[in-house]
Amino acid sequence: MKQLLRRGCAAVLLCGLFAAASPATQTGKVTNLPLPRFVSMKASEGNVRRGPSLTHRIDWVYKRRDMPLRITAEHGHWRRVEDRDGVGGWVHYSLLSGVRTVIVEQDMLTLHQRPDHQAPVAAALELGVIARLGKCEPGWCQLRSGGYRGWAPKDKLWGVGADELRD
Template sequence: MIGTMKGWVAAAALALAVSGGVDAAQAAQERGAVTNLPIPRFVSMKASEGNVRRGPSLTHRIDWVYKRRDMPLEVTAEYGHWRRVRDRDGAGGWVHYSLLSGVRTVLVEQDMLELHSRPEDKAPVVAKLALGVIARLGECETDWCELTAGGYSGWAVKRAMWGVDPAELRE
């Protein structure tokens, strides 16, 4: 019965998407078994240090330690209190959920990324961010996102950062 119900719900979501009720990608998006939040999704490191383990328990070996607070990470799976994450380089492992935050951040991937006063190429530049800077993510339009870093706030082109989906829109 449960398998039949899941199949029916998936079919209904797909039918709604095809009929124009919701975006097809949104209807097909996987949900976490623990949180029911979208998988994959972006989060950030809440702690200044976090062990990355081979598996979802304290008995699994620590492969490395993340040492940057606010670093954006992508959650790719959930198991109990554990989240499998990956970073910008594709490296990942299991991290305890208490080390993660829903606060959205991005990693600047373009040196001297210009922050504009408005989401337009010709808008005045208010600051420039160095390669590797972690910025807080605000509103996102189709090609632009609002960022805050080092006391500055402005709009940058979405393709120059990691930690936001290219199709993601945020208010």
Template sequence: MRPMMRPIATLIALMLAVSVHAEDAPSSVPDTQELGEVTNLPLPRFVSLKAQEANVRRGPSTDYRIDWVFTRRDMPLQVTAEHGHWRRVIDRDGMGGWVHYIMLSGSRTVIIDEMTPLFSMPDEDATQEAQLESGVVARIRECNVDWCKLSAGGFTGWSPKTNLWGVGETELID
């Protein structure tokens, strides 16, 4: 299951937003973008899991029960809300809960939705460098409107955004 589609206003705001390289980094976003009340960063936004394991709680404190544990370092997550030191996150299946912010990183990653080639350039006619299987987590090096330059398993190359979860449809990353 994929996350729900964003409203058009959010997509336009994401096109204009400056990419964020750290969870607490300042950001310049249009007035139409919703901002987190704690960090003043755009909501929703993508981050990655910094820790090997992170408790996912029902609410934003240790008083709430743990519903499950994320166990995949660098897994991309989407922050949908903030409360104090807690961030409400969802994974690519829309499952989530509240995670302490220290468990998250601004380092951007994506998860491959289906088998996808890595090309030497952002062009389907370019040389194919590697083939990434569904479920692989790759680090984002940069993204233009339609393509992202990724690295995974010692390979680096360009992949169309259509096969990736963890980057906005029109998001630009330098």
């Protein structure tokens, strides 16, 4: 009997490990939108709390409007977010926007007129610049920043999924 129980427990543990490793898309329990997903800061200032309520301690304050964030969990009117450094906490949903932005991860990143390294350069963006995200193709995304528009390699941006396509 003990051997059957041990085998049963081992089978349950293995099934649990395979289920946790499956690539199935998760959705938020509140919004039914995919998790994780990218959003941006709507407000110019937003408290980041240790838990999903006003009674939880404020750990820090985001002070950059349009900063891209990744939502990793939902609880009522609260969203657990991470920034590009993987640091985060809970933010009230009213401080967030569905407008997509990215952070430039390479200094003097060139924006090209077409999604091609050989295309003419439209502009160069400094490290840390926040740009509005437009269309995305495999490997490239169209950006707008400071009155300039162009295409940049997706792997030089934070705030967009590696396989994400946008029209």
